[in-house]
Amino acid sequence: MELRHLLSAGRPTPLRSLSQASTWPAAPSAAWLRTRLATPDPDDPAVASPQASADAWTPPWRDDGFPAESGKLTPAAVLVAIVTGPAPGILLTKRSEKLRNHSGQVSFPGGRIDATDASPEAAALREAQEEVGLDPAAVEVIGRLRDYVTGTGYRVTPILALLAPGYTTKPAPAEVSEIFELPWATLLDPAAPERRSAEYRGQLRHYWVWPHPKHHIWGATAAILVHLAHRLRG
Numbered sequence: 001m002e003l004r005h006l007l008s009a010g011r012p013t014p015l016r017s018l019s020q021a022s023t024w025p026a027a028p029s030a031a032w033l034r035t036r037l038a039t040p041d042p043d044d045p046a047v048a049s050p051q052a053s054a055d056a057w058t059p060p061w062r063d064d065g066f067p068a069e070s071g072k073l074t075p076a077a078v079l080v081a082i083v084t085g086p087a088p089g090i091l092l093t094k095r096s097e098k099l100r101n102h103s104g105q106v107s108f109p110g111g112r113i114d115a116t117d118a119s120p121e122a123a124a125l126r127e128a129q130e131e132v133g134l135d136p137a138a139v140e141v142i143g144r145l146r147d148y149v150t151g152t153g154y155r156v157t158p159i160l161a162l163l164a165p166g167y168t169t170k171p172a173p174a175e176v177s178e179i180f181e182l183p184w185a186t187l188l189d190p191a192a193p194e195r196r197s198a199e200y201r202g203q204l205r206h207y208w209v210w211p212h213p214k215h216h217i218w219g220a221t222a223a224i225l226v227h228l229a230h231r232l233r234g
Contacts, residue, residue: 024188030084030162036232037143037160073155077120078110079128080158080228085165089181106217120157132179133170139163145227150220158224187229
């Protein structure tokens, strides 16, 4: 989705209640994360259209999706890697400004699912290796989030994974300009993500934004992070 040229409409609304009376460790172990995320969430139905993607969760989880610009959805997968250890976080990238689509935006490593990919998991691992030089052997895949349909016509499967601290990366300059992490404490802060509004083609649209001192995290990436926080908080 591309909102780069839009003007803000209305006051940002913080999400205050991702879940009620939830507790979670400040530095979760790999075992805790496996238990929390390995079992599919019954609230995570698969979706097949932008409208289904928007309606799959009731408020405050609803994503007011943008209608796809074309009929057929392109399958894609992203690697949602949780870095474990004493300073946990979520692996994110900033796309190169040289890219034609979504240049300069924050995203998860990932991309289209090729015909040669055995599964969405295989696609996410391949793309992560190509984009940021992440060794697939260093990644432990533990599950999925529900599919997310973007306004640009992609059906994205978020692949949940664990990544031990001390991992090594080598960004592909043509695709990625920076690799960074969203802190675990920010992800689990119910007041962190904000619901914002903007006018797009004459209609008021709504989208998520996460705080970061340097990067603007919004759109599909932000929505997937909201879904992840919901799963983790329980």
